[in-house]
Amino acid sequence: AQSVAQPEDQVNVAEGNPLTVKCTYSVSGNPYLFWYVQYPNRGLQFLLKYITGDNLVKGSYGFEAEFNKSQTSFHLKKPSALVSDSALYFCAVREGDTGGFKTIFGAGTRLFVKA
Amino acid sequence: DAGVIQSPRHEVTEMGQEVTLRCKPISGHDYLFWYRQTMMRGLELLIYFNNNVPIDDSGMPEDRFSAKMPNASFSTLKIQPSEPRDSAVYFCASSYTGGSAEAFFGQGTRLTVV
Numbered sequence: 327a328q329s330v331a332q333p334e335d336q337v338n339v340a341e342g343n344p345l346t347v348k349c350t351y352s353v354s355g356n357p358y359l360f361w362y363v364q365y366p367n368r369g370l371q372f373l374l375k376y377i378t379g380d381n382l383v384k385g386s387y388g389f390e391a392e393f394n395k396s397q398t399s400f401h402l403k404k405p406s407a408l409v410s411d412s413a414l415y416f417c418a419v420r421e422g423d424t425g426g427f428k429t430i431f432g433a434g435t436r437l438f439v440k441a
Numbered sequence: 442d443a444g445v446i447q448s449p450r451h452e453v454t455e456m457g458q459e460v461t462l463r464c465k466p467i468s469g470h471d472y473l474f475w476y477r478q479t480m481m482r483g484l485e486l487l488i489y490f491n492n493n494v495p496i497d498d499s500g501m502p503e504d505r506f507s508a509k510m511p512n513a514s515f516s517t518l519k520i521q522p523s524e525p526r527d528s529a530v531y532f533c534a535s536s537y538t539g540g541s542a543e544a545f546f547g548q549g550t551r552l553t554v555v
Binding site for chain 1: 445472474483484486489491496497532534536541543544545546547548549
C-alpha cells in the first residue's frame with residue numbers, strides 16, 4: 327500500500343534563509359511524487375512533480391525537490407525563503423506502474439517564514 | 442479557463458438534512474476527484490471518476506455518501522442524512538489523462554453540520 331510521511335508538523339525559517347520540507351514515501355512500484363501548496367481558504371496548488379529522469383526537479387516560485395530512491399525521500403527545498411512562502415505544504419505519491427490515479431497525500435507541513 | 446469551480450463555498454446545515462456539493466471540472470480533463478480535508482484525518486480521497494464513470498469509491502465513508510457525474514462538466518457529492526462528523530472542507534479536483542498528471546483543485550466547500 328502507498329503511504330507518505332511528512333515528519334514535521336511545522337517548519338520555521340527566517341526570510342532569506344534556505345528552507346527544507348521533508349517527505350518520505352512508500353510504494354511497491356515506481357513512484358510518481360508531487361508537491362502541492364495550500365494557502366488559507368484556498369484549494370491545493372501544484373508546485374512540482376517527479377516522474378522519471380533527473381533526480382532534481384524544479385517547480386513554481388523557485389521551489390525544487392530532490393528525489394532520493396535509496397532513502398525513499400522527496401524533500402522540498404528553496405534557496406531563499408520569502409514571507410509569502412508561508413503556507414501549508416503537502417507531499418503526495420501515486421504508484422506509477424499500476425496505481426491508477428489513486429494519490430495519497432501526506433498530513434501536511436506548515437511553513438512559517440519570519441521577516 | 443476559470444479552473445475547477447465548486448459551489449457553494451460555505452454550507453451550514455442541520456443534522457439529518459441532505460447536502461449536495463457541486464463541481465465543474467476544467468474543460469478537457471477526464472478525471473475528477475472528490476477529497477475531504479479535516480484536521481484529524483488530513484486529506485482523504487473519497488472517490489474518483491474517469492470519463493464520467495466511477496473508478497474507485499473505496500474512500501467513501503458510508504452509504505450516506507454518494508457521488509455522481511452525469512456529464513463531463515458536472516459532478517455532485519451528496520450526503521444524506523448529514524451528521525456533525527461530516528463537517529469538513531470538501532475539495533473537487535480534475536486532471537487530464539496520464540498517470541503522471543497533476544490535479545487541479547477547486548477552492549473547496551466548507552461544510553458545517555450542526
